Amino acid sequence: MKDASVFAVPDRWLPYALLAPLLAFLAVFFVVPLAQVAWLSVSEPAFGFGHYGKVLADPYYRRVVLDTMATSLFVTVICVLLAYPLAYVMAQIGRAGSTLLLMLVAMSFWTSFLVRTYAWIIILGNRGPVAALLRDVGLSPPLMLFTRFSTVVALVHILLPIMVMSLYAVMRKIDINIMKAAASLGATPFGALRSIYFPLTAAGIVSGSTIVFVLCMGFYVTPVLIGSPREQMISGVIGQQIEEFLAFGEASTMAIVLLAVTVIVLSIYHRFFGLDRLWG
Amino acid sequence: MSYLSLQELRKSYSGGSLAVDGVSLDIEKGEFVTFLGPSGSGKTSTLMMIAGFESPTAGHILLAGRAIEPIPAHKRNIGIVFQNYALFPHMSVARNVGFPLRMRRRPKREIADRVTKMLSVVDLSDYADAEPRRLSGGQQQRVALARALVFRPDVLLLDEPLGALDKNLREQMQIEIRRIHSELGVTTIYVTHDQTEAMTMSDRIAVFNAGKVEQVDVPLAIYNRPMTEFVANFLGDNNVFEGSVTADGRVDVVGLGVITADNAISQLPGTKAKVAVRPESIRPGVEGRANTATIAVQGIVNHGDSVLLFAATGKNTVKVRLPASEAAGFAIGQTVTVSWQPEHVHIIGTRG
Amino acid sequence: MWATFLALGLIVAIFVALPIAVVVPMSFSTSPSLEFPPPAYSIGHYIQFFHDVTWTGPLINSSVIATGTALLTMILITPAAFAMVRHDFRGRSLLNIVLLMPLIVPHIVMAVGYFTYFARLGLLQTYLGVILAHACLTSPVAFLTVSAGLKGFDRSYERAAQSLGAPPFVAFLVVTFPILRATFLVSAMLTFVQSFDETTVALFISGRDVATLPKRMFDAIRLQADPVISVASALLFGIVVLVFGISLIRQFLLRRVAR
Numbered sequence: 001m002k003d004a005s006v007f008a009v010p011d012r013w014l015p016y017a018l019l020a021p022l023l024a025f026l027a028v029f030f031v032v033p034l035a036q037v038a039w040l041s042v043s044e045p046a047f048g049f050g051h052y053g054k055v056l057a058d059p060y061y062r063r064v065v066l067d068t069m070a071t072s073l074f075v076t077v078i079c080v081l082l083a084y085p086l087a088y089v090m091a092q093i094g095r096a097g098s099t100l101l102l103m104l105v106a107m108s109f110w111t112s113f114l115v116r117t118y119a120w121i122i123i124l125g126n127r128g129p130v131a132a133l134l135r136d137v138g139l140s141p142p143l144m145l146f147t148r149f150s151t152v153v154a155l156v157h158i159l160l161p162i163m164v165m166s167l168y169a170v171m172r173k174i175d176i177n178i179m180k181a182a183a184s185l186g187a188t189p190f191g192a193l194r195s196i197y198f199p200l201t202a203a204g205i206v207s208g209s210t211i212v213f214v215l216c217m218g219f220y221v222t223p224v225l226i227g228s229p230r231e232q233m234i235s236g237v238i239g240q241q242i243e244e245f246l247a248f249g250e251a252s253t254m255a256i257v258l259l260a261v262t263v264i265v266l267s268i269y270h271r272f273f274g275l276d277r278l279w280g
Numbered sequence: 281m282s283y284l285s286l287q288e289l290r291k292s293y294s295g296g297s298l299a300v301d302g303v304s305l306d307i308e309k310g311e312f313v314t315f316l317g318p319s320g321s322g323k324t325s326t327l328m329m330i331a332g333f334e335s336p337t338a339g340h341i342l343l344a345g346r347a348i349e350p351i352p353a354h355k356r357n358i359g360i361v362f363q364n365y366a367l368f369p370h371m372s373v374a375r376n377v378g379f380p381l382r383m384r385r386r387p388k389r390e391i392a393d394r395v396t397k398m399l400s401v402v403d404l405s406d407y408a409d410a411e412p413r414r415l416s417g418g419q420q421q422r423v424a425l426a427r428a429l430v431f432r433p434d435v436l437l438l439d440e441p442l443g444a445l446d447k448n449l450r451e452q453m454q455i456e457i458r459r460i461h462s463e464l465g466v467t468t469i470y471v472t473h474d475q476t477e478a479m480t481m482s483d484r485i486a487v488f489n490a491g492k493v494e495q496v497d498v499p500l501a502i503y504n505r506p507m508t509e510f511v512a513n514f515l516g517d518n519n520v521f522e523g524s525v526t527a528d529g530r531v532d533v534v535g536l537g538v539i540t541a542d543n544a545i546s547q548l549p550g551t552k553a554k555v556a557v558r559p560e561s562i563r564p565g566v567e568g569r570a571n572t573a574t575i576a577v578q579g580i581v582n583h584g585d586s587v588l589l590f591a592a593t594g595k596n597t598v599k600v601r602l603p604a605s606e607a608a609g610f611a612i613g614q615t616v617t618v619s620w621q622p623e624h625v626h627i628i629g630t631r632g
Numbered sequence: 633m634w635a636t637f638l639a640l641g642l643i644v645a646i647f648v649a650l651p652i653a654v655v656v657p658m659s660f661s662t663s664p665s666l667e668f669p670p671p672a673y674s675i676g677h678y679i680q681f682f683h684d685v686t687w688t689g690p691l692i693n694s695s696v697i698a699t700g701t702a703l704l705t706m707i708l709i710t711p712a713a714f715a716m717v718r719h720d721f722r723g724r725s726l727l728n729i730v731l732l733m734p735l736i737v738p739h740i741v742m743a744v745g746y747f748t749y750f751a752r753l754g755l756l757q758t759y760l761g762v763i764l765a766h767a768c769l770t771s772p773v774a775f776l777t778v779s780a781g782l783k784g785f786d787r788s789y790e791r792a793a794q795s796l797g798a799p800p801f802v803a804f805l806v807v808t809f810p811i812l813r814a815t816f817l818v819s820a821m822l823t824f825v826q827s828f829d830e831t832t833v834a835l836f837i838s839g840r841d842v843a844t845l846p847k848r849m850f851d852a853i854r855l856q857a858d859p860v861i862s863v864a865s866a867l868l869f870g871i872v873v874l875v876f877g878i879s880l881i882r883q884f885l886l887r888r889v890a891r
Contacts, residue, residue: 018715033745089641112829127667189633218738235740255741366792383797
């Protein structure tokens, strides 16, 4: 129902007047910087699409982009595999249990990823608990930090809460009686899970995966701190180009490439599911 | 001239749906009128337009001769009781009831006085400092009433106020509301989908359907002389038979014969018409009643204090309601002769 | 079947929660290295942290910036949320996506933009610059939170107030705002935490002058493994626990009071 004006402003203009401050602000402090990046990618140091050509042709850049996508995909898959049982438990366990687990997940989610990355630096470090454990068993601990392995572990840990919450949101809505009905009709527990429950959760898997994949692609802090300096992800390369080389043109180009991949993935999702599903 | 006049009110929404389609109604000062209808019939939309929360797409609302559609809601001096009471949770009962007086900048002493008086009218004097959420549904309802009446509104609007209460409480509140109405004499519009409520409380009932008012009249007239099939079926159980008009203004129904009604209609013989007969008006036996029919009982439903017999003749289902004391001896498959008086039959207009 | 899931689920839950717990004991370690479990405990690092202006400075900077961001963001998004939830107008569904775009763009991309753009505006290494950037980045979540609260708000309170004689703006102040206070508070807190924790953009635009705590931490981790970082981590983690604890206690108390 349309409502009477909150202020003494003609009804028709009111929504626009209310939105104006935020929109103006975003235009100046969000759109313009973004446009700046796009502009730089084709104007620095000289006008032209040279940088884009380099990204597509140069094997180094190609490898970085593909590596990033591969790593992100890998992280996403692991997140799905790990999040599914936890979300399932949260959805089926009683009120107290699910509240507790939800709190744990939420606290992890809200802890800065800097803190979480640092925690993994401690854990996987040479003087950390994992190395100590391995030494206790008589093994000599391998190099775990500053490798692709540590990047994956840390990213999985950081992004797992998102996947859990995405799955949980969907699983919560599934009526448990469906499973009982399936059992009464002769389905084995695994069969019911596979042909009834799993398809119902598919939407949660897809939306969670989309978010995790997109976030993973653009992640800066964690891969830079805990990953291998030789095997950087796109964001690391961008940062390096700005900080070390002051190569704004290259940095902007890589940034636009990253943005493009992000937008493409999200557009595909929007096409099939609608972006409003992602943030309910 | 009537006190509150609705003139050809129309309300359509941006999607194109027409919620109110030409509603006209005249309400006298001090009257208790009920807007009765199913959900989506336009009764609440009309109420919202009177209150000022929706503006009519077309039409006028006149209060004491003055058009009020351009006046914003907060200046209309109309009291509203909402379905969920809408008591301000962060204010005590007394502050809730005093709110409209504070908005009108009345002196503190006067506010305290009037609040106290109002609370005693609704029998809640002991709860002045209580928080709304600690009160029961019925009590909250009474606070909402007190708040809506304390500033002596020109009109009182009630939007399905008793929907959330259980049956006994509802009946109690119905009596309460009527009592307060007679005591204060305020013009009242009551919106509900519950026809029993409408029948027991109203001076007049306006029956809404699909954005239009199908009939406005005193409850008994609406019940006994419905003007359309919708009205006939909406209030209580009814039999509606379709037949064709005869030369002498009666209706010939297949399987039931020619039926004499309390009204005759002057339509060309052969035109289709409908007649409505209340199930409780159909009696077993003949006993000098003008309309008779022989029917075969197909179903019996026991309602505790009454029994409903179902029978079919031709295309029509006949429902007969008997008090429990007379219901023994009827069985399924039995053929029964029943009859009813013309004054209990009403020919519904050929429209609807 | 359930047993398997339960076991797996709990293992994952431990994986999610436990690693972070490493940070707090670490901050009390006596060792100057990143040895875990710590050989012994003391508050030495905390004393060192609070006496080191290169750490307390960023702590203050982050607090100032987060507060400023929370204020600015709330002022900007609140009327917008009202517009989007309560009015139906052309372009509303498109705007829904537009307003959430800062969530979509990777922070590193924004960092490049802000770095070059703010350089020209002279906003690099200033409180204002970081606040402006953070306000953009935090606006989507704040907007979503307030919108959700608004959607669940029963309009009849406002209508009742108006029918009783309160002009629309008075109705907002006297009825809507007090009832929605909790939503606004949550939104402001979320914005504060987001700004406080934000690392990537701050890395590039806060510089040395207004270095935020995350930037200081990042540099420290990169350059040397200094256990004083654990104190910063424990503090950051502590804020989250505090916020959660407060909201839990509040919920618990409210439930008690409501009989």
